[in-house]
Amino acid sequence: MNLEKILSISGKPGLYVLRVQTRSGFVAESLSDGKKITVNLKSNVSLLSEISIYTHDGEKPLVEIMEAIAAKHENGPAISHKADNDTLLAYLKEVLPTYDEERVYASDVKKILNWYNTLQAKGMVIEEKAEEATAEAVVEEAAPETEKPKAAKKVKE
Structure with a gap:
């Protein structure tokens, strides 16, 4: 998920x-x-x-939290940001068990879920780990093919 050019502008609704x-x-x-x-x-x-x-361990980037939400819902939409505060905080506890309950508020979770669902609706939620796994699988498939002839040469000698 690439959030490099995605903005939130104070006083303006939505993402840009x-x-x-x-x-x-x-x-x-x-x-x-x-x-x-x-x-x-x-x-x-x-x-x-x-x-x-x-x-509790420091700070966790938003992109990692959104990737965890995407993994939980298989890149589908998350729960609504309009849910009650207890539900939102319980949801964040599932996604990020180590979040600091004293410094993270329900309003923060509402923003995260609203942003995630907005990005998901626009097709901008792509799990990078899945892309990396696909790339690694392609490399692994290619690697045995190149190794097999070497093994065959050793057997012939």
């Missing part, structure tokens, strides 16, 4: 994709309706790739 940087800010495109907006440098903007969640 960074399109072009300008002298006074940048142009972003809404994922919900495709409209382009200009954002000045004074706006409070967060790149999803830079967001982390507090855990």
